[in-house]
Amino acid sequence: MNGYAGKILRINLTDRKTSTIDTKEYEQWVGGHGMGSAIFWDLVKDKTINGFDPRNVITIMTSPLSGTLAPGASGRTEVQGVGAQSYPIEWFTRSNFGGRFSAMLKYAGWDGIVIEGKADKPVWVDIRNEDVTIKDARRLWGLDTWKTQEEIWKEVSGRGFSGWLELDSERRTTQRPAVLTIGPAGENLSRTACLIHDAGNAAGQGGFGGIWGSKNLKAISVIGTGSIKIADPKALMEARLWAQKKYSTDVNNLDASWFAHFGRRKPQNLFWDKQEKARLSSCIGCHIGCKERTDTSYGNESICVETSFYAYWDKSKHGGKQTPAAYIAADLLQKYGINAYEATRGLTYIRALERMGILGRGKKIDCDLDFRRLGETEFADQFLKMIAFRRGVGDDFAEGFVRAAKRWGRLEEDLKTGILYYSYWGLPEHSYDPRAEVEWGYGSILGDRDINEHDFNFLFWWPSGAIWAGKTPRPPAEQVVKIIAEKLVPYENDPSMLDYSTDNIYSEPMAKLVAWHRHYTRFWKESVLYCDQRWPDFINTRIPGYRGLTGEGEPRFLNAVTGNKFNFVDGMELGRKIWNLDNAIWILQGRHRDMVHFSDYIYHVPYKGTGKYAWYYLPGRENGQWKYIQVNNRSLDKAKFEEFKTRFYKLEGWDVRTGWPRRKTLESLGLKYVADELERNGKSGA
């Protein structure tokens, strides 16, 4: 089994025993999400359990590319199980994090970890190659995520961080263990709690931190000295060089790489003002560093939303200057282990309640926060501590802000006005709003979470940035949709799939785009574990004609590692199979098409921005002509969204009355056993 370690570690926390699963049993799913869903299906007999139920099974999976030199793929780890965050049903869900955990797990000889049961006392798991020990974690309980890792590093490596760590007389390493851990938020069963690895890699969505807390699992540490057998090392190296030379940043001609998703002129993904002295930092094996380490030590490895959590408030408080407050606030999110989106949207929400006179000291919702200090480090610390330690009204915040609103009797009203900016399944809106960029919203509501897959966002960025600056967007809409449409196999060459005009957003071509997106990400990004930051590469300005490497690149690296002859369409089909399996789990959890709806404001409150000074542009057809059209000021039509769902279910081969997969569809995918189980539960699609 090239690319695999060959076995999956099974840990039963209840009886503190470990066993192994032969990876071969699940090889047909390739890795990551596919394997995780299949294992969950097999091991969790009652799918209706909630996230904190000890019977919940959490899978932590790698892929054949983990720990290899496949670019933008080596360092991701997929986490799955019944979540604790979504509302009203705690969906079977997923999260994903970067760093070096997946690689280290493979080097230790494991393709994944399956966590079952619940320990009677706090424990952590110490993995050193094939040796697995479940240890007492009472001395770690109460520590933040960074301190926990330091303590484990010290215990495992003994001599601190220098010198060799000898695992036995023949195997040694200079590496420190890769640790995945929870902070106080997880220990206190917050539904907003994350799993944290190293300084800033988080499995943020799903509330998996709280679920670990409910299992009394503080951390998993892994150190390995092995390696991964590559089927064709030469082909892998050649593929990497091919991708680098052809598609990555051209350091001698940076302008040509102004948009090369695979390799960027400015790779950092930071939303605060950069610190003066910093160097790039990347996940293991990645050709791009999108993170930073700084000489101040503040904000190390934080990227994306956590860097925006406090940046604006900090500047607003400090006369437009970025101060350490923004960086420290991100560090606090990481240390307490709190989902940055919940914290960001939650803070905006409670501030609105404060301005409405509803929340505050002695108010209907009694809250000690002094909003005059918003932007100061102390305010951020107090707010995040309230969540992490359930202090005062923080006991409500820790449930996530939708459940908090429910407790306060405000949920319906605040989802109607949209001051509670939570669009789908009680989860915070990402910001690629369903009213504008529909494929994101549709994918989220038809799934289990904010998809957080940025595959088509550049269609907004290019024209919106250019038009705002008074320039003509290039390349023109017609050329862009043509290039992308060529790559949308098996629905290739239908540009209507990328028509975001209001007339088209409920159409069958849009259903095809959403289906393509679900299938592509389920396999290539969540199972093979290509990073969302770098893949797919539809359009690449370094290439004459702008055609990126997607379609060719994904299977090329996978095949070089595994030695299989897997093509892009095979991957899309396996993605469809995994998507069907996930849907079957959701159906057993209680899903029906009637509950697949956005929050009320999506249908009743137009997205901001009107008329002459609108600013959200996407490709679309107007009077038969392709152009970048503005999509501000629209809301979704609920009845038409119903029609869209019917088209989507039909396209997927599902029962349009219920949204449940039909037996024929499942059997054609090799999922007869899934069809049988649905039928036993009276949930077969007709």
Added chain:
Amino acid sequence: MRKLKDPSRELVKRILTEVDFEDRLEGFSLRERSGPMPVTMYSFREVVSLLQEPYPRIDFIELEIWVRKTVDDPELADQIAEAIKKGHSDQERTHSIRDLMGERLKQCKRLNQANS
């Protein structure tokens, strides 16, 4: 940009005070991975902060009306209206308005300090 007259003590107070929920202003700060992050603003200072972001988005007309009616600063509102009219792009409009409002905020802070 014409020089703004020094604001009155009352105007300084209004500009440095937060507004109620009903008088809030909404805008967006664009970030590539997170998208257009909505920003709800309850003070003049916060509006200036948004406009200082790399990729802010705000409805200029709404902003002008807010300055005219909520903040009650007709002189500044007139200059914002002029900047909207004269700007060749939304980026240029944003920067002109940012400078105007930034200048007004500076005046207010200076006078407030002098008066306290």
